[in-house]
Amino acid sequence: MQKVSFIGSGKVAWHLAKALHQKGFQIGEIYSRSTQNAQLLAQEVAAKVNTNLDFTSQSPDLLLVAVSDNALAEVVGNLKIGKQTIVAHTSGSIGLEVFRKANYPYAVFYPLQTFSKNRNLDFSKIPICLEANNEEIYIFLEKIAHKLSANVSRISSAQRKVLHIAAVFACNFVNHLLAISKNILDKEQLSFDLLKPLIQETITKALEAKHPKEVQTGPAVRGDNLVLQKHIAYLAENLQMQKLYKLLSESIQHFDEEK
Amino acid sequence: MQKVSFIGSGKVAWHLAKALHQKGFQIGEIYSRSTQNAQLLAQEVAAKVNTNLDFTSQSPDLLLVAVSDNALAEVVGNLKIGKQTIVAHTSGSIGLEVFRKANYPYAVFYPLQTFSKNRNLDFSKIPICLEANNEEIYIFLEKIAHKLSANVSRISSAQRKVLHIAAVFACNFVNHLLAISKNILDKEQLSFDLLKPLIQETITKALEAKHPKEVQTGPAVRGDNLVLQKHIAYLAENLQMQKLYKLLSESIQHFDEEK
Numbered sequence: 001m002q003k004v005s006f007i008g009s010g011k012v013a014w015h016l017a018k019a020l021h022q023k024g025f026q027i028g029e030i031y032s033r034s035t036q037n038a039q040l041l042a043q044e045v046a047a048k049v050n051t052n053l054d055f056t057s058q059s060p061d062l063l064l065v066a067v068s069d070n071a072l073a074e075v076v077g078n079l080k081i082g083k084q085t086i087v088a089h090t091s092g093s094i095g096l097e098v099f100r101k102a103n104y105p106y107a108v109f110y111p112l113q114t115f116s117k118n119r120n121l122d123f124s125k126i127p128i129c130l131e132a133n134n135e136e137i138y139i140f141l142e143k144i145a146h147k148l149s150a151n152v153s154r155i156s157s158a159q160r161k162v163l164h165i166a167a168v169f170a171c172n173f174v175n176h177l178l179a180i181s182k183n184i185l186d187k188e189q190l191s192f193d194l195l196k197p198l199i200q201e202t203i204t205k206a207l208e209a210k211h212p213k214e215v216q217t218g219p220a221v222r223g224d225n226l227v228l229q230k231h232i233a234y235l236a237e238n239l240q241m242q243k244l245y246k247l248l249s250e251s252i253q254h255f256d257e258e259k
Numbered sequence: 260m261q262k263v264s265f266i267g268s269g270k271v272a273w274h275l276a277k278a279l280h281q282k283g284f285q286i287g288e289i290y291s292r293s294t295q296n297a298q299l300l301a302q303e304v305a306a307k308v309n310t311n312l313d314f315t316s317q318s319p320d321l322l323l324v325a326v327s328d329n330a331l332a333e334v335v336g337n338l339k340i341g342k343q344t345i346v347a348h349t350s351g352s353i354g355l356e357v358f359r360k361a362n363y364p365y366a367v368f369y370p371l372q373t374f375s376k377n378r379n380l381d382f383s384k385i386p387i388c389l390e391a392n393n394e395e396i397y398i399f400l401e402k403i404a405h406k407l408s409a410n411v412s413r414i415s416s417a418q419r420k421v422l423h424i425a426a427v428f429a430c431n432f433v434n435h436l437l438a439i440s441k442n443i444l445d446k447e448q449l450s451f452d453l454l455k456p457l458i459q460e461t462i463t464k465a466l467e468a469k470h471p472k473e474v475q476t477g478p479a480v481r482g483d484n485l486v487l488q489k490h491i492a493y494l495a496e497n498l499q500m501q502k503l504y505k506l507l508s509e510s511i512q513h514f515d516e517e518k
Contacts, residue, residue: 112453113460114457119464121460153450162443162493163454164486164490166443166444166449167454168478168490168504169504170436170454171458171461172475173507173511175476176510177436178428179471180510181425181426182471184428185425188421190422194386194422195371197371197385197386198371198429199429201372202373202429203458203462205378206434206438211441213438213441216435219427220431230420240510243506244507245428248432251435251439252431255435
């Protein structure tokens with residue numbers, strides 16, 4: 001039975017450790033700045049708590065470093081581990097080069113999903129993006145990843161950066177537009193619930209289309225200037241929203257001109 | 260059995276007529292500029308085809324005018340109908356005042372959803388927004404709407420305009436951000452499929468939250484300027500996307516300052 005240990009006890013560590021435990025991996029030791037959180041997670045997955053960053057005596061097959069981006073370089077710098085353990089971080093925005101001084105095999109094991117402690121997710125559908133510093137390690141990690149998910153891809157650090165930018169548009173910015181939409185409705189005492197079925201159907205159609213641009217609707221793509229002007233006039237009280245409305249409408253109208 | 264007739268044979272007419280037919284209403288006559296489309300829909304719902312805009316001899320209880328916004332005023336102007344029929348249009352962006360010269364009872368019967376001919380939708384979850392020129396008509400329409408959906412609301416023309424602006428942000432603009440995201444990935448030969456589970460989970464979390472702003476993530480809300488600068492530099496080849504990236508990030512960072 002392969003042994004996987006963890007540094008970190010946040011949302012990513014929590015979901016990954018539980019999913020690996022369920023698939024029959026031994027979860028060895030867990031280290032966290034918060035010993036209390038480490039203990040909570042250790043209980044869930046029948047693991048032990050490590051009280052420092054020295055994993056030399058435990059020698060897991062794989063050590064997953066699931067800490068915040070800010071903490072990663074420091075953790076990697078202070079880590080003590082034997083040469084037989086593969087160390088992989090789980091960050092979408094940090095490259096393989098954070099390990100450049102390492103004297104152990106290293107990799108990235110990045111589950112592309114947003115995790116919440118209180119929401120269960122079907123791990124089998126979560127894309128896992130892998131990168132390793134040699135092919136043997138890659139194949140080893142790919143076998144582990146395939147136990148968790150049907151959706152495993154080789155993604156380089158450069159590609160992961162682009163993936164992150166695309167995710168900012170498709171997720172962070174999308175969430176913000178939903179927040180703006182709710183504020184617009186709140187101001188007129190209209191319930192956001194009214195829009196939810198439409199939002200859900202819009203997403204379903206966009207994700208099923210060959211390209212979301214094929215299912216673009218609304219006044220901008222129709223060239224309905226009368227409606228555009230009415231909306232822009234209504235938004236005059238909120239210049240930030242008005243600027244966004246104009247720029248997004250322009251962007252829709254010129255979408256096929258730029259690449 | 261109440262009789263409902265239709266002007267229009269597009270997506271809204273198609274879904275509404277089928278849903279009403281299934282709930283036991285008699286679909287009377289259907290008029291459409293395209294007689295062929297009117298015939299296709301009439302076959303589906305056991306209705307007859309009307310070849311002109313004169314509905315006086317048929318006297319349905321309700322005539323639903325489900326035509327494009329551009330065509331609505333002209334259709335209403337040329338319509339011939341007895342005083343015993345309620346005429347309602349189904350548009351989200353046109354007010355009750357399109358009927359101001361009418362000598363028959365009138366209303367708005369607006370199902371707030373995006374319809375496609377080849378996708379079946381559960382009508383029971385679609386919000387139906389109603390407005391009528393008197394209370395008796397409102398109550399009559401409310402009974403019909405409740406047969407179709409559990410989600411029926413009284414929405415004035417002014418509120419419907421605001422709902423439309425909110426929907427432009429939450430649906431039209433969201434779709435456009437997904438299109439941008441796909442273009443970013445395409446350029447690096449990365450599959451949009453990689454992001455789909457994350458997009459779906461982002462939407463689910465945003466719609467379950469008390470306010471989407473509470474589940475905002477990403478470099479802008481974290482104040483991670485290093486990542487923001489890297490992303491902006493990467494987007495230098497596409498000024499439209501770069502402008503959007505900057506403005507949306509600013510808007511996230513100043514969201515609570517504006518109302």
